[in-house]
Amino acid sequence: MKRRLGYLEVIAGPMYCGKTEELIRQVKRATIGKKKVQVFKPAIDLRYGRDKKLYSHAGHTFDSEMVKSAKDILPLVDKKTDIIGIDEAQHLGEELVEVVETLLSRGKQVIITGLALTFDRKPFTPIPTLMAIADRVTKLSAICMLCGEEAVYHKRVGAVHTTASSLEPDPAFIAKLDDAVFQARCRRCWEK
Numbered sequence: 001m002k003r004r005l006g007y008l009e010v011i012a013g014p015m016y017c018g019k020t021e022e023l024i025r026q027v028k029r030a031t032i033g034k035k036k037v038q039v040f041k042p043a044i045d046l047r048y049g050r051d052k053k054l055y056s057h058a059g060h061t062f063d064s065e066m067v068k069s070a071k072d073i074l075p076l077v078d079k080k081t082d083i084i085g086i087d088e089a090q091h092l093g094e095e096l097v098e099v100v101e102t103l104l105s106r107g108k109q110v111i112i113t114g115l116a117l118t119f120d121r122k123p124f125t126p127i128p129t130l131m132a133i134a135d136r137v138t139k140l141s142a143i144c145m146l147c148g149e150e151a152v153y154h155k156r157v158g159a160v161h162t163t164a165s166s167l168e169p170d171p172a173f174i175a176k177l178d179d180a181v182f183q184a185r186c187r188r189c190w191e192k
């Protein structure tokens with residue numbers, strides 16, 4: 001029997017561009033199509049609390065498993081899984097590239113979301129590398145919070161608060177906190 005070819009899609013862009021929303025849309029469709037889906041997210045992403053779901057800014061959710069590092073993903077992947085989603089992959093570092101290559105060699109479809117750039121416009125490892133080896137790259141933009149143009153960057157406009165509290169943070173509160181710290185900006189307004 002011929003083995004299936006792996007397929008990698010990277011959904012990249014700045015904060016607030018709807019990356020997680022797009023991932024949730026795709027995995028929900030796949031589930032309707034009777035595909036077996038597993039979604040992972042880094043344990044560092046505590047913005048919406050410590051539960052295991054993906055949350056989009058638009059309020060959609062999908063079940064996911066939390067991993068502390070990229071190498072934790074492979075042992076958790078079921079043989080029967082068709083599609084593996086990895087959200088906020090910029091937190092999983094360079095070693096994610098090898099993990100993704102392994103999944104692809106096993107014929108899996110992998111969908112990754114991540115920030116292509118840091119808030120100071122530096123390439124955000126490992127997303128640019130994954131974009132280079134991807135079959136398909138979906139680059140999303142946000143809306144500039146100053147002028148309404150297409151925003152390909154996000155900028156830090158306040159101090160970063162940690163949410164490493166043992167309390168369950170209220171999602172709405174944490175989202176507001178995020179918005180106070182980072183803003184989507186277009187090329188022109190990034191300099192301001």
Ligand SMILES: [Zn+2]
Pocket residue numbers: 144145146147148149185186187188189190
């Ligand atoms: Zn602007």
